[in-house]
Amino acid sequence: MQISGTLTRYGPAGPQVALLAGAPGVARAVVLVGGLTDGLLFAPYVATLTDALARRGWAAVHASLQSAWTGYGTGSLDRDAADLRLLCAHLRQQHGIRGVVLVGHSTGCQDAVRYMQRYCGAGPGAAAAPGAGQGGGDAAPAAAGVQEEAEGEVAELLGTVLQAPVSDVEWLSSYPELEPVAARAAELLAAGRGEEVCCRLGVADNAPISAARFLSLYRAGGDDDMFSEGLPQQELQRIFAPVGSRPCLLLVSGADECVPRQDQIAPRAAALQAVIGPRAVLRVVDGAPHNLAGCETQALETVCAFLEAL
Numbered sequence: 001m002q003i004s005g006t007l008t009r010y011g012p013a014g015p016q017v018a019l020l021a022g023a024p025g026v027a028r029a030v031v032l033v034g035g036l037t038d039g040l041l042f043a044p045y046v047a048t049l050t051d052a053l054a055r056r057g058w059a060a061v062h063a064s065l066q067s068a069w070t071g072y073g074t075g076s077l078d079r080d081a082a083d084l085r086l087l088c089a090h091l092r093q094q095h096g097i098r099g100v101v102l103v104g105h106s107t108g109c110q111d112a113v114r115y116m117q118r119y120c121g122a123g124p125g126a127a128a129a130p131g132a133g134q135g136g137g138d139a140a141p142a143a144a145g146v147q148e149e150a151e152g153e154v155a156e157l158l159g160t161v162l163q164a165p166v167s168d169v170e171w172l173s174s175y176p177e178l179e180p181v182a183a184r185a186a187e188l189l190a191a192g193r194g195e196e197v198c199c200r201l202g203v204a205d206n207a208p209i210s211a212a213r214f215l216s217l218y219r220a221g222g223d224d225d226m227f228s229e230g231l232p233q234q235e236l237q238r239i240f241a242p243v244g245s246r247p248c249l250l251l252v253s254g255a256d257e258c259v260p261r262q263d264q265i266a267p268r269a270a271a272l273q274a275v276i277g278p279r280a281v282l283r284v285v286d287g288a289p290h291n292l293a294g295c296e297t298q299a300l301e302t303v304c305a306f307l308e309a310l
Contacts, residue, residue, distance in 0.1 A: 001041050001046075003041065003047055003062070007019050007020075008020060011083065011086045011087075015064050015068045016066060016083060016087075018061050018087055018090075019040060020059055020060075020061055020062075021059065022058060023057070026058060027096065027097060028058050028098065028099045028101075028158070029059035029060065029091060029097045030049070030100070030307070031087065031100050031102050032062050032063060033063050033111050034068070034108050035104075035164075036204050037069060037204050038068065038069070038106070039064055039068040039069045040068075043105055044291060044294075045291075045292050045296040046060075048300055056304065056308070059095075061091065063083075065079075065080050066079060067079065067083075070205050070207035071207075072204075073197070073210065074208065074210050074213065076212070076223065077110055077224065078118070080111040080114065081111065081117075081119070082150075085118075085150045089152060089153065089155075092153045093152055098155055100156070100157060101158050101160065101161065101307065101310070102157065102160045103160075103303070104165075105164055105291070106163075106290065108163075109162040109163070109164070112243075113243055115157070116242040117239075119157070120157055120242050120245055158247070159249070160248045161248075161251055161306065162251065163292070164251070164252070164290050164291070164292075165227045165252070166227055166256060166258045166290070167226075169217070170228055171258050171260075181198060181218075182214070182215065182219065184199070184211070185212075185215050185218075189211050194215075197210055198210065198214055201214070226239050236272075240275050244278075244280065245279075247279050247280075247309070248279060248280045249280075249281050249303065249306040251299060252265060252282070252283065253285055253288040253289055253292060253295075254266070254284050254285055254288050255287050255289055256288070256290045266284050269282055269284055270282060285298050285302075
């Protein structure tokens with residue numbers, strides 16, 4: 001996979017860079033955000049989508065957050081949202097981009113939701129309290145690892161695409177060997193040592209992971225627990241109310257290998273659409289795996305149709 005563009009730094013931390021591809025001088029951009037262990041060029045469809053966006057007068061922004069690759073282990077959704085805010089400010093102030101659409105893949109969907117919780121809860125540009133949407137008390141404090149907030153003009157969020165929104169809790173629960181790790185992580189968190197590394201997470205690129213982030217991903221009700229089956233309706237409404245303030249595309253893989261009960265993929269997606277509200281559009285791509293490999297054409301058509309309607 002090869003994409004040509006401009007590599008730009010939007011923040012002081014090492015991973016805070018982004019690749020901008022497309023014609024110069026465009027006013028709108030799609031910001032692509034990967035999931036756990038992902039960095040730039042995280043899925044097969046991103047190259048095809050980049051070309052299609054350029055033909056339609058959009059830029060593609062391939063974002064690297066501090067949580068890229070193995071950095072997720074010592075991060076948090078709040079830190080990711082702050083990174084995205086810095087990026088959106090940089091795009092507006094340095095590249096003239098006025099509006100963006102966030103495309104989150106897998107755990108990147110949680111990043112997109114958290115961005116809206118923090119910055120879009122009361123309308124364009126509004127900021128929610130740090131840590132909004134945290135559940136179960138398992139997450140790190142919002143300030144941990146979060147740098148200064150963006151200043152000045154910020155590109156407006158036009159909408160979101162949640163591609164492969166799946167439950168990390170359900171995925172990690174399929175590994176019984178993680179139960180002792182969870183017990184140790186809970187001990188550290190209870191002792192006020194949630195930022196200490198509790199293990200290397202072998203099932204996800206062997207990343208060093210803090211007790212707080214492990215429990216956020218592993219424990220029901222944790223900060224990352226947004227897409228699990230059986231979440232109370234009141235909790236779902238609290239999590240997704242900000243998402244419904246903008247157009248949202250739910251791009252769901254019909255044969256997602258990260259979902260334990262694949263016969264429930266479509267009905268669960270429909271239920272999520274209902275929670276988000278009338279501005280949510282649902283597309284289940286039949287037979288598609290988690291990263292849409294082999295189904296790029298269907299994904300491309302769906303995303304472009306969504307963008308054209310904005």
